[in-house]
Every structure is written in structure tokens, then in C-alpha cells.
Amino acid sequence: MSAREWIGKDFYRELGVSSDATADEIKKSYRKLAKENHPDANAGNAEAEQKFKAVSEAYGVLSDPGKRKEYDEARQLFGGGGPGGFNFPGGGGGGFDVGDIFGQAGAQGGGFGGLGDMLGNLFGRRGAAGATTNRPQRGADVETDVRIDFVEAVKGATLPLRLSSPTTCGTCGGNGAKPGTSPRLCPTCSGSGLVSRSQGAFAFSEPCQDCRGRGKIIDDPCPECAGEGVSTRTRTLTVRIPPGVDDNQRIRLAGQGEPGRGGAQAGDLFVRVHVAPHALFGRKELDLTITVGVNFAELALGGTITVPTLDSKVSVKVPPGTASGRVLRVRGKGIAKRDGKQGDLLVTLQVAVPSTVDEKAKAALESYAEAVKDQDPRPEITELLQGR
Template identity: 40%
Template sequence: MSVDIDFYELLEVERTADEATLKSAYRKLAMKYHPDKNPGCKDSEARFKAINEAYDCLKDPQKRAAYDRFGKDAFRNGAAGGGGGGFGGGDFADIGDIFETIFGQGFGGGQGRQRGPARGADLRYDMEISLDDAFHGKSVDIAVEVAVACGPCGGTGAKPGTHAKRCGTCSGHGKVRAQQGFFMVERTCPACHGAGEVIADPCDACHGQGRVDKKKTLTVTIPKGVDEGTRIRLSGEGEAGARGAPAGDLYIFLHVKRHSVFSREGTTLFAEVPISFTTAALGGTVKVPGLDRVEHEFRIPAGIQSGKQLRMRGAGMPVLNGRGMGDLVIELAVETPTRLTAKQRELLEAFRETETGEECPQSRGFFDKLKDMWDDLTD
């Protein structure tokens, strides 16, 4: 049989066949042409090998994409151990370049691109603030110790007056390649560690690293309306990159301390406010100072119960990076007096003597239910 027969024809499937169809076709043909079922038949043995070769290629999405585009030429150069130009004109150095052309540079990386020194690491700083700070915003200075670019060498890592030289191992590419069977494998250069350059005469101050540890003071601006876990990014204030590479970023993570009066959900502030039982019975007003330094007056309707919530629009937290304010919500807790004067006790006794049960319908309803339940049990 011809060695150039199309893989899809060998497996007797369409070029659009999915993975399941390919697998089913392969199993059927492999069983049909297996040498054990056709002892001594050279044609069956050759077709069996060809079927295996075709399925091995088409079951791999990357190999299949290369085959669909370039046919068997996509594999001849790599399979030959790296010799020859392939494609008749040396358009691709190896199978890695073929995949890179198909899938883009993100697949394996071309040897022509220099990796260069790595960007500096990002750093984290945890800051605790009060709820009042979160409401009004503030600026605060922080001290951080971080790797910065070395002054004497300007971050290059080379002694002043000298410079880094191109790495002879990788020719400045930062990566080296080695043939491993069918594939060409690419690794970080062991001599320059991917930088593409080596420093023969390192800087005395930073010992060739291009950076030194230093404590510096930064001003952090906390905007109004921040919440627990809000993250503030200071671009370029992280760790300096090696040998002049860009610095990373510094991230400030905010933690809001518990307030003695207010709690918070988003832009809504909550507070539990105690009121006297006479205010609850007769109605009245209560004034609540907010974080905005304003006394907010709430009207208490007569007969209000514990747990009832009242809302004041626009008296809550500011909207972060926006306009407007949230709400202030108070939850009322009716307080029973524990210290009564003789006069107050006398007045309360007189009130109790006039009670009919209609004054507190919830209490009366509860005991009526208990009475009905008891009557049912005793009938």
C-alpha cells in the first residue's frame, strides 16, 4: 500500500469526524487487520501499522491541527531528528514552530523571543481602619521594607562602567532547546536563568541582583465608602524587578474595626436604639447622631413594639467611587424600667387597675390560645 495515503482515508472517516467516531473506526479496522487474525499476510501487517500511525496522529488535537494544515510534511522534519530544513525551504525549524504558527506564540514560545529579567513581585499590606475613617476617607503614611532598584548600578546589576553581556549558552534568547524523540523541548537557559544576559563584573552594592532592600514611606489615600476587604493598588510600589525589570505593585487590604454603635451592610448603617416603655406607648421622637456628624430625628409612632425598624434615607455610608449615600436604619428596643420612684409605682398600679386586656392585644391573644388549648385537652 502507498505510504502517502491520507490518514482520514485510512481510517475511513470524514475530515470532520469527532473523537468518538475516530476511536470507533480505529477499533473496527485494528481488529480487522490485526496480525493475529491475518498471520503471514504482509499487506494486513502494513495496513495495521498505518492505521495505528493515523489514529495516533488524529487523536491528538495539536497533531491533528498540524496534519490538517500541512499533511505528513508537518512531522517529517521532527521525526528525522532535526536534520534538514523541512518543507523544502526551511520555513519551520521544528514541530514546535509548526504548533506556534497554528496556535500562536502562547503555545510554546519561539526561540527568537528573549525572555528577559522577570517583573518584580507584587506585595501585600494589611491596614486596619475605623468605621469613621471608612465613612470620611483619609490619607495615611505607611512604612514598608521592599526591594528597590540599586542606586550605584541603576538596577542593571553590573558594576558602574560595565554592562551585561549576551549569554553564550542561549545566544541571548533566554531558552535552550533539545530534541526528545518526536518533539523539540524548550527549557529556561541554565546559564542566564532566562535573562538572556550574564554579568561578568557584578555591582558591589547589590551583588549583581540589580536591587537592594530599603525601607520607604508611602502615602495611602483611603476613599470614602470603603468596606472590609477593599483593595487599594499602588502601581509600581511593589518589589523592584531584577536587573532593571519593571517593579511589581503594592496592594493595600483594608480591615474595618467593629464600631461600638453601628454595624454595616453595604452602604446601610444599622443601630439598636433603646426607648422607654412610655415613649413606645405614647409615641415621641428620638435623635440619633450619625457618622456624618448630624443628629437624625426619628418619629416614634404610639404603640410601637420592640424589634420595629425605622429608616432614614441618605444618612448611611457613602457610595464608594460614586455619588449618593446609603440609609441609616435603627431597630427599637423597648426598655422596661427597673428603678421606680414611689410616685411612679403608684401611677403604674393605678394604670394596672384600669387594664382590660385590650391595651395589649398580642398578650391577650396568646393567653386566649393557651386557654383554648387547655379546654380542648380537658374535654
């Protein structure tokens, strides 16, 4: 991509964030816009598809600290009337490529060699070497969301995932030409993608208008991708969710993102997992948690209670004189991960107080109250009150 093409795009505006937005703010805005404009949710809506591509391109630059730094520096220098006075696109600079201005000036001893190298690297060219606009470019990373239930998160699962995203065109194989034909070398720029012109004492280069800076001309474009080499397709992937995955955790699928340009590797697909809560169980790292109601007699006298697990059930011994709120640990009944780590089941005992009692229970409680009336359950409070 040329300097004019990149700087001329306002990636911050595409994502609806300010230029000083944090990485989390950028990610949050991208996820919201990508979800709203995803082709799966907007079938046949060309405008939404274009917006989806635009926010994906913007996120690909702004989510990478290195790319974002270069983008910000270049826009500060040349995109907003800063030092140098160049404005893109359509300003008074004649529509030339800044990277090539300083690249060629440096090569001719004009003193801009360092800046030319920086700009050359930024826009895919080396300032001192003239130009190649067709340097391979890694594909952008893609992120999507899946929702699973609590048991699937604990035990792991294998899920089909449908994605509508840019991918290498299957009809032309990515070269943009109709099957049976091939792109030809551009005679205007001899395959460099740039043409040079002189203006006063300076020599300028700009993207070749005949091949649009690609260095090749496609006489008979592919009917599927219209010569772009990339098309939007719906594909189904099998995603393996590992046991013990956390809510909001991301799983990386290498090479399943957007295709690379010029033979470069594809980006990665990140699957963000959302786990639905369970009606009975909770989670604390690798431990499962559950709250079990017990009556006063079970706590005072002790006994054995039956507690469910995700697989079956276990018997838990309650020691006599156990206080309400005590947590009992059942070893090895938590979450098991592939690396061999095993959590426990944490059982919180909570006394259940009946809202109503029948006459028989009432008489028994009154008898118990009479029997323990000399036992003070609140000695600290009684001592404080007596001191006043």
C-alpha cells in the same frame, strides 16, 4: 526562567497546600506565610526574608489561573516521571531544558512542533525559533493589610503605608552592574542565554553556565543587589482610602508591586482593608445602623428623641403606639460615596426595662396595670388557650 528551574520548584509545598487546593486556600496560606515572614516583622532574619521571597514567587504563579494551569501541565508531563520520563532536576535526562528539546525537534521535523510551542511559550521561548531567555516579564502582584477605624472607613482617609518588598535596585538601576560599569554580552552563548550540544541523534540546549542563562555577564556586580538588579527596600506610600470602603475590601495601586524583569511593567499592590467595629454604630451597605433605648411611655405616647450621628445629632419623631423593635429611617445621614450615592441612618427603637423601680414608679405602674387590665396584649394566645 528555564523549565528545569520552574518545574524543579514545588510551589505547592512552599505555600503548604495540596496541588488541588482552591484559589481561596492558596490565598489564605500565602497571606499567613507572608505575614509571618515579612521583613518588617523579622528584621535581620535572612531565613525569613528568603521564605518571604519564596512564598511570594509561588503565589505569583499559583494565583494566576493561566500560569497555574501551565505549571501543573508541565509538572505532570515532565516533573514527576509522567509521560516522557523526564525528571528535574538531577535525573537521568542529563540536565537539559525540555522546552528546547521539543522546540528543536519540532523545527527539524520530529513531529513535536505543537508541544514545542506550548513549552516554548511556558518557559519564555518559542520552540521553533531557538531561544531567547531574556523576554520581559511583568512583576508579581503584592498584597498587604491595613487596619482603620469605623469613622475612617465611612469618611475616607489618607494613610502612610510602610512596605518592605523587592524593588528595582536604586544603585544600579536594575542592570545588576556596579555604577560606572555595564554588563557585557556573554561570549559563550552570544547573548542567547543557551548553549547547544549533541547527544546521539538529538540536539539539546541548556542554560549557559557562564551567564546563568541571562545572556550577559556582570564582571563587577552592584554592591547593593549583588548583580540581581532587584533589592529589598523599605518604602513609604500614601494610600487614599475612599469613603464607604467595606471591611475586607481590596484597594488596587497600579504599578506599586514587584518590579518587572527586562524592562517590563511592575506588578500591582493590593491593600486589604480591615475595619474596626464602632461602639454604637453598625453598617448595612450604605446605611448606618444604631439601636436606641426608649421607655414604654415614649413608645405608647409618642414624642421626639435625640439620636447621635457620626457628625453631630438629629431629632427623631416617635409616633404614638410605636412597637419596640421598630426601625425609623433618617434620610441622608448614612454613608456618602464619591459617586454621589447616599445612605440613611436606621434607628432601631428598643424598650428599656428597668431592673429595679422605686415606690413612686411602682405605684404608677400598678395604677397603669389596673387601668389596662381589660386590654389583652396577647389575643392570639388567649384564643388558642381558650380553645383547649
